[in-house]
Amino acid sequence: MKEETGDETVLDVLERRGLTRRAFLQVCAAVTSALALSPAEAARITQVLASKPRPTVIYLSYQECTGCLESLTRSFSPGIASLIFNDISLAFNDTLQAAAGEAAEEAKDSAMKKAWGKYVLIVDGAVPLAENGAYCTVAGRSAVSDLRHAASGAAAVVAVGTCASFGGLPYAAPNPTGAVPVSEIVRDRPIINVSGCPPIAEVITGVIIYYTTFGLPALDRLHRPMSFYGNSIHDRCYRRPFYDRGMFAKTFDDEGARQGWCLYELGCKGPVTHNACPTMKWNGGTSYPIESGHPCLGCSEPDFWDKGGFYRPLSVPTGHWSRAGVMGAAAAAGVVAGLGAAVAARVRQDRTHKPDAGGDTNQKTPKS
Amino acid sequence: MSGASLLTFARGPAFEVALAMLIFGMVWRLVGILALRRSRDYSEGRKTAGWVSGLRVIFSRSWPQAEFRERVLHWDIVSYLFHLGYAVAILGYLPHILLIRNLTGLRWPGLPGGAIAFAAGIAAASLLALLGHRLTSPVLRKLSNFDDYFSWFIAFVPLITGLMAYYNIGDSYQMVLGLHILSGDILFAWLPFGKLMHVILFAFSRGKTGAVYGRRGAAI
Numbered sequence: 001m002k003e004e005t006g007d008e009t010v011l012d013v014l015e016r017r018g019l020t021r022r023a024f025l026q027v028c029a030a031v032t033s034a035l036a037l038s039p040a041e042a043a044r045i046t047q048v049l050a051s052k053p054r055p056t057v058i059y060l061s062y063q064e065c066t067g068c069l070e071s072l073t074r075s076f077s078p079g080i081a082s083l084i085f086n087d088i089s090l091a092f093n094d095t096l097q098a099a100a101g102e103a104a105e106e107a108k109d110s111a112m113k114k115a116w117g118k119y120v121l122i123v124d125g126a127v128p129l130a131e132n133g134a135y136c137t138v139a140g141r142s143a144v145s146d147l148r149h150a151a152s153g154a155a156a157v158v159a160v161g162t163c164a165s166f167g168g169l170p171y172a173a174p175n176p177t178g179a180v181p182v183s184e185i186v187r188d189r190p191i192i193n194v195s196g197c198p199p200i201a202e203v204i205t206g207v208i209i210y211y212t213t214f215g216l217p218a219l220d221r222l223h224r225p226m227s228f229y230g231n232s233i234h235d236r237c238y239r240r241p242f243y244d245r246g247m248f249a250k251t252f253d254d255e256g257a258r259q260g261w262c263l264y265e266l267g268c269k270g271p272v273t274h275n276a277c278p279t280m281k282w283n284g285g286t287s288y289p290i291e292s293g294h295p296c297l298g299c300s301e302p303d304f305w306d307k308g309g310f311y312r313p314l315s316v317p318t319g320h321w322s323r324a325g326v327m328g329a330a331a332a333a334g335v336v337a338g339l340g341a342a343v344a345a346r347v348r349q350d351r352t353h354k355p356d357a358g359g360d361t362n363q364k365t366p367k368s
Numbered sequence: 369m370s371g372a373s374l375l376t377f378a379r380g381p382a383f384e385v386a387l388a389m390l391i392f393g394m395v396w397r398l399v400g401i402l403a404l405r406r407s408r409d410y411s412e413g414r415k416t417a418g419w420v421s422g423l424r425v426i427f428s429r430s431w432p433q434a435e436f437r438e439r440v441l442h443w444d445i446v447s448y449l450f451h452l453g454y455a456v457a458i459l460g461y462l463p464h465i466l467l468i469r470n471l472t473g474l475r476w477p478g479l480p481g482g483a484i485a486f487a488a489g490i491a492a493a494s495l496l497a498l499l500g501h502r503l504t505s506p507v508l509r510k511l512s513n514f515d516d517y518f519s520w521f522i523a524f525v526p527l528i529t530g531l532m533a534y535y536n537i538g539d540s541y542q543m544v545l546g547l548h549i550l551s552g553d554i555l556f557a558w559l560p561f562g563k564l565m566h567v568i569l570f571a572f573s574r575g576k577t578g579a580v581y582g583r584r585g586a587a588i
Contacts, residue, residue, distance in 0.1 A: 326387060330391035331391050342403030
């Protein structure tokens with residue numbers, strides 16, 4: 001009955017699937033742990049998931065590579081992933097669902113209609129605006145109009161991945177499709193940016209669970225949840241002591257690299273990148289790029305494709321112009337200006353006094 | 369402007385423009401000075417090799433003369449602390465070394481971050497003390513103009529923003545780092561056009577003075 005009316009809670013779903021209350025409590029504890037919340041919050045999560053109707057989640061994909069969804073489906077927290085896919089109502093995801101074509105569109109419209117004004121809209125990918133949005137269409141409708149329509153019925157929008165959050169690769173210069181992030185189209189709904197290329201699976205699921213349980217999390221100025229994006233990679237990096245001691249790998253296979261020294265010189269963008277990689281890590285907490293010996297690319301920051309090269313150290317100029325050309329032209333102009341100034345000074349000297357034959361030409365005429 | 373776009377701007381076009389201004393200004397001033405007409409000295413030289421005195425004076429004027437030592441020695445020490453601290457912070461910190469390597473191909477080992485922060489702190493404190501001295505000394509105040517204060521400011525800001533970036537002070541690291549690099553760009557651009565050009569010209573002015581007076585037999 002509850003299932004039909006849409007009042008079914010997560011606990012109801014779990015009980016219907018034969019899970020005990022103890023198993024439910026274990027899931028809540030796992031969620032609390034993954035979100036790094038205090039034990040007291042576990043009780044609140046339990047209470048909310050047991051009493052509130054389960055939220056509807058609609059997942060839309062536009063200009064993206066499906067890497068974010070790949071990351072999400074490979075979450076190493078099965079309790080949370082199961083919560084998302086089975087217990088929270090993932091009403092529409094065109095990549096995961098079996099339905100296709102008109103049936104899929106009908107499923108989406110029906111799910112949106114049923115939960116209009118209440119569902120969580122997850123958007124994956126940037127949205128092209130050039131040529132009236134013709135570069136990305138879904139069921140004959142442009143992505144921009146599809147997103148506007150879906151967002152108008154959403155309680156909140158979660159932009160998953162750097163493409164949806166900041167434009168990402170489609171937004172990179174010269175941006176031929178006129179791609180923009182979700183925040184440039186949806187302005188009247190709360191937006192949570194879960195950036196990363198892709199974001200860490202547990203971060204995606206953690207944010208969804210947090211929102212459905214507690215509402216909007218605390219966000220930074222780029223609308224990213226502070227709990228996952230509050231610190232820079234550099235701040236939490238296990239190689240930080242080597243940075244402080246001035247010990248740097250100079251190439252990918254030198255002694256410093258083998259000893260695990262800091263990768264700043266190899267272009268690491270950790271100091272200006274905010275993400276949870278060093279703490280949450282990837283593949284079930286196995287490692288993260290820096291731990292695997294590769295500098296951070298800064299993928300969770302805006303415009304990370306256009307910041308002058310992944311392997312160029314942060315302190316080095318991005319160098320879009322020809323260095324030799326700039327220096328050569330400046331030096332040549334300097335020589336011309338210097339010679340001109342010297343000639344002007346000599347002419348002025350000659351004019352201001354009469355030089356005696358063999359006299360000191362620097363001797364100025366005394367002023368009366 | 370966000371911190372990220374400021375950083376991109378400071379590392380990109382701002383740096384290129386600053387570098388062009390630095391090179392243009394330095395070449396302009398050096399060529400302009402070196403191509404000036406030389407005055408003729410009609411007296412017979414007491415020494416034939418005046419340039420030896422010139423070279424000696426470049427170094428001997430780096431320490432106060434005995435007559436003035438008691439009065440100015442402590443300010444000379446503060447000034448040395450600033451210059452040494454500044455040099456260590458610029459030339460010893462790996463991110464700066466990487467910039468120099470990018471421009472010139474030269475590189476050398478860096479120092480630990482703590483040593484750099486200490487040197488930069490000493491330089492900043494010395495700069496503040498020197499400004500206080502300039503403001504409280506009636507003679508210095510009379511001698512000072514806009515160039516002196518602006519050059520002080522331009523030298524001080526990169527130090528403070530660099531320390532802020534190192535200690536992660538400020539709301540946005542990217543903004544602080546962007547301001548630090550931009551202040552460095554402005555320092556580059558301004559250097560040849562004001563009194564900061566003494567980093568190059570001090571050797572020329574001392575050398576010329578030493579050579580002229582050395583040739584005339586002055587004890588210098």
